[in-house]
Amino acid sequence: MSTITKEFVKGLWDELPPFRVLLGLCPTLAVTSTAENGLGMGAAVIFVLTMSNLIISTIRKIIPPKVRIACFIVITASLVVTVELLMQAYAYPLYQKLGIFVPLIVVNCLILGRAEAFASKNGVIPSIADALGMGIGFTLSLTFLGAMREMLGNGTVFGTPVMWESFQPASFMVMAPGAFVGLGLILAGMNAFNRYLSRKKGEKEPVSQNSTCASCGACNSCGQ
Amino acid sequence: MEYFLLFISAIFINNIVLVQYLGACPFMGTSKSTDVALGMGGAVIFVTLMATAITWPLHQYVLIPYGIEYLQTIAFILVIASLVQFVEMFLKKAVPPLYKSLGLFLPLITTNCAVMGVAIMVQRNGYSFFKSMMYGLASGIGFLIALVIISAIRERLDISPVPRVFKGVPIALIMAGIMSLTFFAFQGMAA
Numbered sequence: 001m002s003t004i005t006k007e008f009v010k011g012l013w014d015e016l017p018p019f020r021v022l023l024g025l026c027p028t029l030a031v032t033s034t035a036e037n038g039l040g041m042g043a044a045v046i047f048v049l050t051m052s053n054l055i056i057s058t059i060r061k062i063i064p065p066k067v068r069i070a071c072f073i074v075i076t077a078s079l080v081v082t083v084e085l086l087m088q089a090y091a092y093p094l095y096q097k098l099g100i101f102v103p104l105i106v107v108n109c110l111i112l113g114r115a116e117a118f119a120s121k122n123g124v125i126p127s128i129a130d131a132l133g134m135g136i137g138f139t140l141s142l143t144f145l146g147a148m149r150e151m152l153g154n155g156t157v158f159g160t161p162v163m164w165e166s167f168q169p170a171s172f173m174v175m176a177p178g179a180f181v182g183l184g185l186i187l188a189g190m191n192a193f194n195r196y197l198s199r200k201k202g203e204k205e206p207v208s209q210n211s212t213c214a215s216c217g218a219c220n221s222c223g224q
Numbered sequence: 225m226e227y228f229l230l231f232i233s234a235i236f237i238n239n240i241v242l243v244q245y246l247g248a249c250p251f252m253g254t255s256k257s258t259d260v261a262l263g264m265g266g267a268v269i270f271v272t273l274m275a276t277a278i279t280w281p282l283h284q285y286v287l288i289p290y291g292i293e294y295l296q297t298i299a300f301i302l303v304i305a306s307l308v309q310f311v312e313m314f315l316k317k318a319v320p321p322l323y324k325s326l327g328l329f330l331p332l333i334t335t336n337c338a339v340m341g342v343a344i345m346v347q348r349n350g351y352s353f354f355k356s357m358m359y360g361l362a363s364g365i366g367f368l369i370a371l372v373i374i375s376a377i378r379e380r381l382d383i384s385p386v387p388r389v390f391k392g393v394p395i396a397l398i399m400a401g402i403m404s405l406t407f408f409a410f411q412g413m414a415a
Contacts, residue, residue, distance in 0.1 A: 184397030
């Protein structure tokens with residue numbers, strides 16, 4: 001497998017955000033009350049992530065290492081403002097539903113984390129592949145979590161009723177507690193699935209991969 | 225009375241982590257031990273207050289008069305990032321004991337949605353300066369309370385027989401969900 005395909009595919013499973021590496025938890029929890037919101041947030045993140053990785057990998061040799069985080073933040077913030085204005089023009093209902101979480105894409109750890117860990121060290125093409133893989137993985141995860149919560153909490157997926165007639169929606173699932181519990185269950189499910197896979201291959205049991213430390217993008221200064 | 229209600233509601237009824245989902249990354253990342261949680265919570269209260277005190281005048285007296293409110297995001301994040309840098313440098317020089325307990329967490333706070341979220345939210349809700357500061361302080365306290373409680377629970381969970389696949393973050397998330405459910409009960413009390 002060529003390196004570019006590898007960079008693309010790793011975001012879809014091995015380092016799938018936010019289920020395998022816990023990056024960008026706030027939007028994951030907040031906007032996934034419906035599948036549609038999850039998809040919309042994912043699309044915005046794909047745009048910002050791809051553009052920021054493209055720009056940062058292009059000028060990575062000019063950025064002085066000491067102020068690189070500040071540079072990344074400026075680039076991301078400009079892109080987020082672009083997304084905000086675009087959404088206000090073309091997808092206003094979605095913009096209103098996502099509310100405060102559109103400007104908060106700027107502090108999404110996923111974007112800063114990829115900039116720091118990948119785009120500042122690699123060329124343009126691999127960085128775009130990495131961004132697309134991560135972005136698509138993030139979108140699929142958010143849509144999946146959103147669909148699950150919407151189905152259990154409201155009986156619909158993308159607004160279409162899917163459950164049987166006598167189904168009683170558990171409104172708990174579309175509120176904040178459902179977000180935490182749903183994400184916890186998915187993470188546990190992923191762990192169980194990985195254990196099953198590695199046992200089938202006859203390997204040793206893998207260490208649980210949900211590290212929280214990668215989740216802030218400030219690893220160097222943290223020291224944990 | 226109005227301020228008192230705002231204060232209580234920002235701490236309990238609209239708890240910033242458990243009801244509004246802001247700052248979930250540090251909530252999971254720094255809640256492994258109570259000491260770390262206390263440090264992080266203290267740092268968040270401090271920075272939220274400072275950030276609100278600076279971004280409120282910036283928005284009211286610079287962005288609105290010049291009609292450039294759409295630059296809010298970029299202006300706020302730059303102010304917060306540089307503020308955190310300055311606070312770190314100042315503490316290192318002037319108050320070494322405080323720097324020792326908070327210093328480690330300051331760089332993490334730049335990417336904390338709670339600080340940025342409070343700064344944006346007080347503008348969207350149209351709070352006055354004093355009200356904004358109250359809201360910032362109360363949100364910070366709410367974050368500290370949630371973080372300390374979950375860290376205490378996680379310390380106990382570490383020595384409890386938890387199913388293998390739930391170990392670590394999954395069980396912590398489910399505990400957070402249950403905590404969030406309890407905080408939802410405050411909504412019934414306020415109504």
